Amino acid sequence: MSAIKADTIIEPYVLENRGQSLFQVNRRVFVDDKILTLEERRIFDKCWLYIGHESELPEPGDFLTRDVGGRELIFVRSQDDVVRAFFNTCPHRGAIVCREKQGNEKMFRCMYHAWAFDLGGKLISRPEDERYHAEGGDDIHDLVSVAHLENYRGLYFVNFDEAATEDLSSYLAGAKEFIDLTVDQSEVGMEIVGGTQEYGFDANWKLLAENSFDGYHGMPTHTTYFDYVIAAGGQLGDAGTRVNEIHDLGNGHAAIEYGGPWGRPVAKSVAGWGEQGEADTAALRAGLERRFGKERADRIAYHNFNMLIFPNLVINNIMAVTFRTFYPQAANKQHVKAWALAPKDESKIMRQRRLYNFLEFLGPGGFATPDDCEALKMCQQGYQNLNYTAWNDISKGMGENSQITTDEEQMRVFWREWDRRIQGAEK
Amino acid sequence: MSVTLTQRSDVTVTRSELEDFLFYEAALLDAWELTEWLTLFAEGADYWVPPAGSSDDADPANKLFYVADDYFRLTERVKRLGKKAAHVEWPKSRCRHLVSNVRILDGTDDSFRVTSNFVTYRSKNGSTEIYLGHHIYTMSLTGGDIKILKKVSFLDVDNLNDQGKVSIII
Numbered sequence: 001m002s003a004i005k006a007d008t009i010i011e012p013y014v015l016e017n018r019g020q021s022l023f024q025v026n027r028r029v030f031v032d033d034k035i036l037t038l039e040e041r042r043i044f045d046k047c048w049l050y051i052g053h054e055s056e057l058p059e060p061g062d063f064l065t066r067d068v069g070g071r072e073l074i075f076v077r078s079q080d081d082v083v084r085a086f087f088n089t090c091p092h093r094g095a096i097v098c099r100e101k102q103g104n105e106k107m108f109r110c111m112y113h114a115w116a117f118d119l120g121g122k123l124i125s126r127p128e129d130e131r132y133h134a135e136g137g138d139d140i141h142d143l144v145s146v147a148h149l150e151n152y153r154g155l156y157f158v159n160f161d162e163a164a165t166e167d168l169s170s171y172l173a174g175a176k177e178f179i180d181l182t183v184d185q186s187e188v189g190m191e192i193v194g195g196t197q198e199y200g201f202d203a204n205w206k207l208l209a210e211n212s213f214d215g216y217h218g219m220p221t222h223t224t225y226f227d228y229v230i231a232a233g234g235q236l237g238d239a240g241t242r243v244n245e246i247h248d249l250g251n252g253h254a255a256i257e258y259g260g261p262w263g264r265p266v267a268k269s270v271a272g273w274g275e276q277g278e279a280d281t282a283a284l285r286a287g288l289e290r291r292f293g294k295e296r297a298d299r300i301a302y303h304n305f306n307m308l309i310f311p312n313l314v315i316n317n318i319m320a321v322t323f324r325t326f327y328p329q330a331a332n333k334q335h336v337k338a339w340a341l342a343p344k345d346e347s348k349i350m351r352q353r354r355l356y357n358f359l360e361f362l363g364p365g366g367f368a369t370p371d372d373c374e375a376l377k378m379c380q381q382g383y384q385n386l387n388y389t390a391w392n393d394i395s396k397g398m399g400e401n402s403q404i405t406t407d408e409e410q411m412r413v414f415w416r417e418w419d420r421r422i423q424g425a426e427k
Numbered sequence: 428m429s430v431t432l433t434q435r436s437d438v439t440v441t442r443s444e445l446e447d448f449l450f451y452e453a454a455l456l457d458a459w460e461l462t463e464w465l466t467l468f469a470e471g472a473d474y475w476v477p478p479a480g481s482s483d484d485a486d487p488a489n490k491l492f493y494v495a496d497d498y499f500r501l502t503e504r505v506k507r508l509g510k511k512a513a514h515v516e517w518p519k520s521r522c523r524h525l526v527s528n529v530r531i532l533d534g535t536d537d538s539f540r541v542t543s544n545f546v547t548y549r550s551k552n553g554s555t556e557i558y559l560g561h562h563i564y565t566m567s568l569t570g571g572d573i574k575i576l577k578k579v580s581f582l583d584v585d586n587l588n589d590q591g592k593v594s595i596i597i
Binding site: 194195223231339340363369377 | 476478479487488489490491492493494495499500503504506507510512513514515552585586587588589590591592593594
């Protein structure tokens, strides 16, 4: 059990002292249920949250059910080819209406009293309908739509705030550039490959936000992964590029951009892929150059980035492309969903290289992600001592003229926005 | 029950022999004797863990598996798990692999398939995770020795929200 008193006054949450080049986060923000409640109200109820990718609903009638920000949602492409998001709750008694993870349907029928809804959410039938005489609008017995659903280049986001005034495009701000760099890998579009990875672990969700673009932990945490990369024919230091930058993308979004020793199926080969790999990636680079010119083509081909779109969409464009969301189940527990994204027109061999690459680093069976989760669990466990050692240090790089990816400015971007919203500041 | 390779009437293996083999494999995994465990596999063998809830024909070419190791990466996985820097498994978790319901599925010219049910418990740092499901092995008999050509471990769970990872060999 935690030794933390529920009524302890914990502010300030975030301390930034530029004069002393010191940035600290109060460890109570990782353990306190009151903070979790504030996060639900001021972050997850207000921000644009990723729900899914257009490729997951290719045909009219395709649907999937997904919990997003603590809500059970139906994400569906209706018969009229419009993508919609509903709360997965029957207006009658509240039961979950759609109980399958995904599929293709013409209607949703509640198991409890057999109320049936079309894919636009309209009530279309119910037993003994003639005995209902309620007045109060035509739609009170329909499925309820999520307040806002918008997409940017095939990435769909919801916003639960009826009063939200900022559209998705404006919210994403500078993050759009990095979404573009990912989506532009293919002329015909990108697709989610092979389903959703779902896993959970005992650590506060913000620890994974930090970890997902923490360039400082790479070598110490993942030395066994880099051993593997060398054994597989990669070369450490063979970055393909010298870029090493941190980007503040606005609205709490940030990214690190850097070279890496691994092959990138978009268009960067490694020795392990042989001459064929070099030929395949040269052809892909030529296609990128034709579409974008050499400078941008090289950036798409060679540059890795890890981006966090506030509060909790990670897009890591590294040895493969992964999307990841993570939500608190409690202050000390989170559930993660992760996906792989790939060009729709990718060759079979390159798709194999991509998925092989993905699994060697990423996911619950990878050579790296389980060690990340272990590190975050150890942080969470360490916070039991916070009455004696109360502050996380996120100061690396402060006082320097420029920021490199092993610095921590990207995390400071996250924390400033987190603190601003938790303090109740209006946009 | 036994299986006879279709083209080789002289090569027969019984369920009892296969159980001995699978129980020995489980004992090696419980003891973290992974280098020895790897010798149960033929060179070129595969080790796969498909995503939770997969059907038996799941293919890593189009599904996002948890593990889809060829022999090279399986060898690297064993090397990794032998290192202190494999943080998730250091200090080592305590594991117990239970194997049951062993059945011979079918045989071809030079290999046969065996299935078993499993429950694997992993304990570390005050908590215990449970992995349950079924394995499907493809095996060969070379020089009288059983060798694994392919091991696929299907997790009969909805997701890994409770387990978090597949950091052990299940």
